[in-house]
Every structure is written in structure tokens, then in C-alpha cells.
Amino acid sequence: MVNKCGICGKFINPLDGIKCTKCDGLYHQVCLKLSPGHQVSSKWRCRSCKGNKLDNKGSSSSRMHSCADGHTDDIREDLSPLLQVSSGNMVEEVRQVIRAEMSSFRDELARICSTISDFNNRANAIESRLSTLEDQLAARAMDEEVRMSTIEERLAVRGVREENVNLNGIISQLQTQLNDREQECFLCDVEISGLEERSGENLINMVSLIGKKLGVDLDDRDVVSVERSGPRPSAVEGGSQQRSRVVTVRLTRRALRDELLRAARVRRGADTSGINSGTPRRFYINERLTRLNKQLFYKAREEGRRKGWRYVWTSGGRIYIRRGAGTPAYRIRSDMDIEKFFGDAIV
Structure with missing residues (x-):
């Protein structure tokens, strides 16, 4: 908080001024017409506080106050010259204010640095936990592989028909589980067939145009990846035309994929007119299967x-x-x- 003199209104150092014991107001010694080093009573009150007290006691007390504080008239007469403060004192007061503000700024900056350090520590802890979980998943996958390998070894060594039936059932069950897990990874994927394959084609733009044709708004942010899947096509027997590969699209949300499949079923028979040049061809959108x-x-x-x-x-x-x-x-x-x-x- 910046303190000012109650008479001249200029900045004042609390250690250099005189403080009223009632209203806590600060005053320059010069403004009170006091010499430097003048000893002031510990119960000293300013003129305003004394005036309030004397008003309650009557007019006789007011006259006694005027006698006790003989400097009142002199202070009023000398207010005008006292308003001129030397530039050196002004600069010193501004420096003190700046020092106080800089000290507060440093404390706030230290607090922010401490908070950032805590966030970094938490992030490191999260990364450590993720690394541990990845190691556990890798260990479980390895255990699954070892378990399947053990089953196959038992089948090869024992050669017992009954055990073969049981173990084959276990292998089939494990394969089914692995297939189901692999299929779960494709819950946001679709396959588009019937699109003519060309060099330098922009598959993301092609998918967006297909979405617009089916009434589904798709932009680049909705597409995680898009690519042609499978080996390069070979020439069809009896001609030079090649069979185009399927376009595999992975979307950001399963709901968006389901909406695209529903729109494809409703608009069954849509072709590639307006999507790419050449003879229009029917295209088909299906779920991506293992x-x-x-x-x-x-x-x-x-x-x-x-x-x-x-x-x-x-x-x-x-x-x-x-x-x-x-x-x-x-x-x-x-x-x-x-x-x-x-x-x-x-x-």
C-alpha cells in the first residue's frame, strides 16, 4: 500500500513520518512545522481527530484546543510553499514503490515456477505408469504366445486323440478370442470398393466427396487414416484393365462410421459420378472385417x-x-x- 502525507498529499515513508494514533494518518515533520528529530508524544493526534474530540466538549474546549495546538494557523499560511517537493525525494519514493512491486512480482513468479515444477512431476509420474502398463500388456501378450506354443507342443508330443480334441477346442477358442479382439480394433473402420485406382489420387478428398454424396458431412479432421489395402492389382484375364484395390478408411468416431453405413444402405446404387473423372461406377461401403x-x-x-x-x-x-x-x-x-x-x- 502506498502512503501519502495528509497535508501535502505526497508520498511518505512510514518510518520518516508522524502517525496519528487515532486515524493512522501519516504526516511529514516539515508539514507540521516540526524540526528534524523532534520527539512526539506516543498519544499524538492530528488536528482533525483533536477537532472531533473538542466539538463534543463544547466551545470552551475548542478554544483550549486552539491554544494547545498553536501551529494550526501557521500550517494554513505555509501550505502553499510546502507543496513543492524536491525531485530527489520524489525519485526516492518512486524507487521504493518499484522495489516493493518487483519484490511482489518475484514472489508470484517463484510460485508459478513451483506450480509448473509440480505439473512436470505429475506428468513424469503418469508417463512412468503408462510405461509400466505397456510392459504388463507386452508380458501378457508374450504369455499368450507361450501358452499357445505349449498347447501345440503337447499336441505334437502326446498324439492322443481325446486330448487332441480338447486342445483343438482350446486353440479354436483362443483363436476366436484373438479374432474378436482384432475385430474390436476395426469398430471405426469401413471399406470402400469400386473406386478406380489412379496414380497420385487424393484419397482423403475422395472420401469427403463420397460422404457429401451420401449426405454425411466428413472433413479431414474426421478421418484418422485412409489407404489402399492389399497387394498391387494385376491385369484381368483377356484385357489390360486392372482390378482396383479396396480403400480402407479409419474414422475418429464409431457413431460417424455407423452413420456412413446407414447412409450407404439408404442410397444403395450410388456411383462415382462427380467424385472422379471417367465412366461412373457403383461403389460399395461395408464394415471392415478381419x-x-x-x-x-x-x-x-x-x-x-x-x-x-x-x-x-x-x-x-x-x-x-x-x-x-x-x-x-x-x-x-x-x-x-x-x-x-x-x-x-x-x-
């Missing part, structure tokens, strides 16, 4: 077509079949399920 699920889906469709089952579809990376409207739906998890639901083995 290699095992693709094989099962293909077998289920072929067998369903042969047996007259009307519905074979995927939802959330899972394969379902239904004979007709109003009949129960079944989920296909393995070749055994295809044999079970369709009635006989598939060659």
Missing part, C-alpha cells in the same frame, strides 16, 4: 444362397444369418456354426 471374418462371411453367403436363406449380414463386425422374415437370427462364429445351422458340411 481376415477370418471375411472368410466366414463369404462361406455363409455362398451356403445361404445355396440353401435359400434370405438374410446374411454383418453388424458391429459380427456375422448373422436368418432364413426369412419373422424367423430367428443366428450368429456365425466359426465353420462349425455354418455346418450346424445350414445342416451339412461345406466342402
